[in-house]
Amino acid sequence: MANSWWEIKILGDPDLEDLIFWRLDSFGCRGMSCESKGHSQLIRAHLPQNQAHLLDLAALSLWLRQDALTVGLPLPLTQWHLIDEEDWASSWKQHWQPTEIGDCFLIYPAWLSVPQQTDRLLLRLDPGAAFGTGTHPTTHLCLEALEMRIGYDHSHPVIADIGCGSGILSIASVLLGAKKVLGVDIDPLAVRSARSNRELNQISADRLVVKKGSVELLSHLLGEKKVDGILCNILAEVIIDLIPGISAIASPHSWGIISGILLDQAKPIADTLEQHNWTVATLWKRQEWCCFNIRR
Numbered sequence: 001m002a003n004s005w006w007e008i009k010i011l012g013d014p015d016l017e018d019l020i021f022w023r024l025d026s027f028g029c030r031g032m033s034c035e036s037k038g039h040s041q042l043i044r045a046h047l048p049q050n051q052a053h054l055l056d057l058a059a060l061s062l063w064l065r066q067d068a069l070t071v072g073l074p075l076p077l078t079q080w081h082l083i084d085e086e087d088w089a090s091s092w093k094q095h096w097q098p099t100e101i102g103d104c105f106l107i108y109p110a111w112l113s114v115p116q117q118t119d120r121l122l123l124r125l126d127p128g129a130a131f132g133t134g135t136h137p138t139t140h141l142c143l144e145a146l147e148m149r150i151g152y153d154h155s156h157p158v159i160a161d162i163g164c165g166s167g168i169l170s171i172a173s174v175l176l177g178a179k180k181v182l183g184v185d186i187d188p189l190a191v192r193s194a195r196s197n198r199e200l201n202q203i204s205a206d207r208l209v210v211k212k213g214s215v216e217l218l219s220h221l222l223g224e225k226k227v228d229g230i231l232c233n234i235l236a237e238v239i240i241d242l243i244p245g246i247s248a249i250a251s252p253h254s255w256g257i258i259s260g261i262l263l264d265q266a267k268p269i270a271d272t273l274e275q276h277n278w279t280v281a282t283l284w285k286r287q288e289w290c291c292f293n294i295r296r
């Protein structure tokens with residue numbers, strides 16, 4: 001098969017959902033979905049074939065079982081098989097439905113016809129192979145935090161979105177009135193996805209700039225200028241190294257929304273932020289995940 005993907009199916013106790021998502025996320029899976037099956041939950045995840053060998057998948061299955069053992073829940077059943085690109089796209093699309101987030105967003109799959117009437121901000125999305133449908137607790141937290149931060153103050157900030165994935169947070173920022181957003185991601189598939197979602201939401205390439213790279217590129221693009229707000233939803237291990245770079249593009253009045261952090265990873269992140277002159281104003285949590293609202 002030309003463009004093949006592993007489809008990984010995990011049947012497990014609903015209380016394992018977060019742990020399983022976290023494990024799959026760390027493994028590099030994309031296009032994850034979840035559906036109820038009686039008293040269990042069936043989680044599907046996808047991974048390009050060239051990113052994992054059979055042995056890696058066997059190890060993943062073992063880790064998932066160990067995770068369940070650690071928390072004293074029944075062991076999940078993991079299966080995998082190869083599917084081609086088209087089957088991958090249609091497989092998870094069936095399970096992703098429009099989602100209301102916060103008081104103002106409606107995240108809407110691109111392949112559904114647009115609703116006639118809605119009093120919400122419609123954010124149309126086809127994440128493709130990128131992360132960011134709004135269903136993950138961290139994206140959800142970031143969207144709610146963003147709404148609270150700029151949804152009601154008409155300040156039209158300039159925002160950096162580091163690890164933009166599908167572009168969901170960048171687009172949400174524009175819908176809430178950001179003057180300009182700079183989105184970066186190291187994954188070329190994410191860049192492609194964010195650009196096509198920018199078009200889908202009829203946002204100009206001047207207002208939402210999407211580039212392949214990370215915080216160093218932002219620094220280069222900005223030159224002497226600073227951003228008003230920073231969004232960064234990546235895993236804690238990555239964020240900790242990005243904090244100096246994030247701090248360098250911030251002004252004395254900047255704010256940030258930082259997520260992708262498991263609750264038990266919060267302290268080292270908070271400490272490092274404080275060492276770089278940030279105040280952790282609030283910490284929001286959803287399931288095992290947390291989101292920092294920070295300011296200078």
Ligand SMILES: C[S@@+](CC[C@H](N)C(=O)[O-])C[C@H]1O[C@@H](n2cnc3c(N)ncnc32)[C@H](O)[C@@H]1O
Pocket residue numbers: 130131132133134138139142162163164165166167168169184185186187190213214215233234235238260
């Ligand atoms: C958890 S996803 C977040 C996507 C989206 N912003 C959201 O909130 O749903 C993290 C993204 O960060 C990207 N990423 C990982 N390390 C990065 C780094 N050092 N710099 C920039 N992007 C990075 C990944 O490719 C991935 O698309």
